[in-house]
Amino acid sequence: MPKEYRTVQEISGPLMLVKGVEGVTYQELGEIELVSGETRRCRVLEVDGTNVLVQLFESSAGINLEHSKVRFLGRQLELAVSPDMLGRVFDGLGRPNDGGPELVATKRLDVNGTPMNPAARAYPQEFIQTGVSAIDGLNTLVRGQKLPIFSGSGLPHAQLAAQIARQAKVRGTSEPFAVVFAAMGITFEEANYFVESFRKTGAIERTVMFTNLANDPAIERIATPKMAMTAAEYLAFDLDMHVLVIMTDITNYADALREVSAARKEVPGRRGYPGYMYTDLATIYERAGRKTGKKGSITLIPILTMPEDDKTHPIPDLTGYITEGQVILSRELDRRSITPPIDVLPSLSRLKDKGIGEGRTRADHSNTMNQLFSAYARGKDAKELMVILGEAALTDIDKLYAKFADEFEKVYVSQGFETDRSIEETLDIGWQLLRILPRSELKRISNEFLDKYYEV
Numbered sequence: 014m015p016k017e018y019r020t021v022q023e024i025s026g027p028l029m030l031v032k033g034v035e036g037v038t039y040q041e042l043g044e045i046e047l048v049s050g051e052t053r054r055c056r057v058l059e060v061d062g063t064n065v066l067v068q069l070f071e072s073s074a075g076i077n078l079e080h081s082k083v084r085f086l087g088r089q090l091e092l093a094v095s096p097d098m099l100g101r102v103f104d105g106l107g108r109p110n111d112g113g114p115e116l117v118a119t120k121r122l123d124v125n126g127t128p129m130n131p132a133a134r135a136y137p138q139e140f141i142q143t144g145v146s147a148i149d150g151l152n153t154l155v156r157g158q159k160l161p162i163f164s165g166s167g168l169p170h171a172q173l174a175a176q177i178a179r180q181a182k183v184r185g186t187s188e189p190f191a192v193v194f195a196a197m198g199i200t201f202e203e204a205n206y207f208v209e210s211f212r213k214t215g216a217i218e219r220t221v222m223f224t225n226l227a228n229d230p231a232i233e234r235i236a237t238p239k240m241a242m243t244a245a246e247y248l249a250f251d252l253d254m255h256v257l258v259i260m261t262d263i264t265n266y267a268d269a270l271r272e273v274s275a276a277r278k279e280v281p282g283r284r285g286y287p288g289y290m291y292t293d294l295a296t297i298y299e300r301a302g303r304k305t306g307k308k309g310s311i312t313l314i315p316i317l318t319m320p321e322d323d324k325t326h327p328i329p330d331l332t333g334y335i336t337e338g339q340v341i342l343s344r345e346l347d348r349r350s351i352t353p354p355i356d357v358l359p360s361l362s363r364l365k366d367k368g369i370g371e372g373r374t375r376a377d378h379s380n381t382m383n384q385l386f387s388a389y390a391r392g393k394d395a396k397e398l399m400v401i402l403g404e405a406a407l408t409d410i411d412k413l414y415a416k417f418a419d420e421f422e423k424v425y426v427s428q429g430f431e432t433d434r435s436i437e438e439t440l441d442i443g444w445q446l447l448r449i450l451p452r453s454e455l456k457r458i459s460n461e462f463l464d465k466y467y468e469v
Contacts, residue, residue: 015084017046024073026276027232029055034065037085040125043067046082047075054106055083056090056232058277068232068273070106089125092240093118094247098221099191102208105225105237111208124239126246126300135303137337140368141257141312144180144433145173147355147426148362150443151382152340155368156183156255157303159313159336161263163329165322168342171199172430173353174261174316175207179216180433181257188308189254192216195223195241197234198265221248231269238266242300242311249309256311258301263294263317267328283327291331298335338362351427358390374436377466380458381443385421387457388450392418410454417449 016035023030029045041057053076059066067083092107093116102111107124109115137157143149154160164170178192194211196204204224211217221244225237238260245256260266267286274287282288301313315336319329322344333339338361346354369378392414399407399415407415425442428434434442444466447455452467 015086017082017084019080019082021045021076021078021081021083024076024078027069027073027230027273028058028276029067029069029073029076031065031067031083033063034085035063037065040089041085042088042090043083043085045069045076046084048077048080049075051075057085066277069230070232070236071230089123090236090239091121092124092243093121094244094251095119096252098244098248100218100220102222102224103240105197105223105229105233105240107223107240110224120247122243122247124236124243125296126239126243128296128299129302129304133304133306135305135307136367137303137310137312137364138367138373139183139310140373140436142180142182142184142436143177144435145177145353145355146428146434146439146442147353147357147360148177148340149374149434149436150378150425150439151357151365151385152338152360152362153365153368153374154312154314154362155364156312157301157310158338158362158364159298159301159315160338160340160362161329161332161336162314162316162340162342163324163332164316164318164342165344166318166320168318168344168347168354169352169430170261170316170318170342171203171206173342173355174259174314175210176353176430177314178207178220178257178259179211179214183255184436189252190219191248191254191256192220193223193241193245193248193256193258194220195225195237195258195260197225197237197260197262198227198229198269199224199262200227227265231272234266234269235273238263238297242297245311246300249311250304250307253308255309258311258313259316260313261316263315263332264320264328267294286327290327291334294331295335298332337364346422346426349422351422352429353426355426357386357426358393375440377458377462378436378440380462381440381447384447384455384457385425385443388414388417388447388454389421392416392421410451413450417446420449421446 020032043055045053054070055067058068104110137155139156141154245258248254249256271286301311303310340360341356343354343356395411395415
């Protein structure tokens with residue numbers, strides 16, 4: 014039986030100081046027993062001799078300094094895992110909250126995980142089809158990649174996240190595919206939207222969900238992405254599944270990190286966020302990938318709302334350094350009812366070249382992707398010129414490029430949140446749009462592909 018302490022000295026927000034403690038280690042779990050018999054969980058944050066600073070997972074309301082008892086459990090925060098996790102909904106600390114029974118665990122895993130040895134990483138190169146043309150065709154997602162979505166407050170990133178989770182698949186293989194969905198600091202309505210969306214399409218059967226609501230404690234929010242990555246590691250490397258992890262919203266996670274840091278009176282870094290935020294985010298993101306000798310893989314799509322739509326804000330800035338590209342949602346496209354409002358020009362997938370081409374998507378993919386980017390960029394320039402100088406100032410070819418840009422947004426990018434396009438459909442739509450331009454303008458496509466697809 015763990016030793017009990019009645020030496021709680023002070024409580025400040027989510028932190029509690031316990032004195033005269035022996036043999037306790039950093040990040041060890043503890044329990045606080047209130048006078049009423051209720052127990053609440055906590056975690057060791059700092060050990061200074063016999064003084065221990067602990068972080069409360071629940072509210073500190075009702076804790077009596079004199080009569081409350083604290084026990085330390087000799088283990089770190091763990092997640093019970095089992096193949097039966099699929100189809101279940103858990104709270105931010107891994108407890109079932111879908112009305113179903115407790116999980117019968119095959120094992121319990123430390124949620125902090127172990128870093129993946131860089132030498133043991135396999136290079137990401139297999140294509141994942143999301144069914145979203147602006148991603149599949151132009152910013153292709155590859156198995157084992159980390160590709161964040163940068164959004165703004167009020168933009169439909171939740172609908173895009175649900176769409177990708179429902180539609181994502183590894184083509185041409187019968188290998189098992191699963192989705193781990195972690196939601197942090199979202200409203201009950203949003204959480205309900207995700208659950209119902211997955212249930213309606215049957216995607217819930219291959220999904221593990223972790224939901225941390227806006228009114229749940231900040232410390233639980235900090236644990237949620239670690240729970241999700243632990244579940245993903247189990248499914249990928251123990252059960253040989255290909256796992257897509259979607260996290261929304263990383264901004265809420267970083268704000269919880271800042272809240273706890275401020276309560277500890279740590280010296281703040283940029284915009285008040287802790288100086289170790291880069292390291293903290295890296296410990297989550299870098300758990301994704303592929304391991305040599307293992308069949309499974311973890312692909313990660315973290316979603317974050319950029320405060321004031323600022324790409325240089327610390328959260329998107331640091332995320333961009335750790336991950337392999339970004340998909341950016343545009344407020345201007347959203348105002349024009351383009352759904353999903355993905356701005357393809359500043360978006361980037363650094364591994365897209367590795368996952369496309371013959372045997373993965375189609376031989377013409379690389380050529381058409383480069384040509385669509387180029388034509389759309391020139392079309393947008395022509396439209397800006399038209400606004401300043403008027404349509405009469407444009408050459409005939411510029412007018413064609415301006416028309417191409419409009420059609421590209423309406424037909425290629427704007428597909429709605431319910432349409433699931435195969436990569437062949439996406440590539441064919443690309444060719445349909447390129448026919449707006451004369452063949453002589455398509456300088457980035459080889460004659461072999463022009464003969465095969467342009468003249469159809």
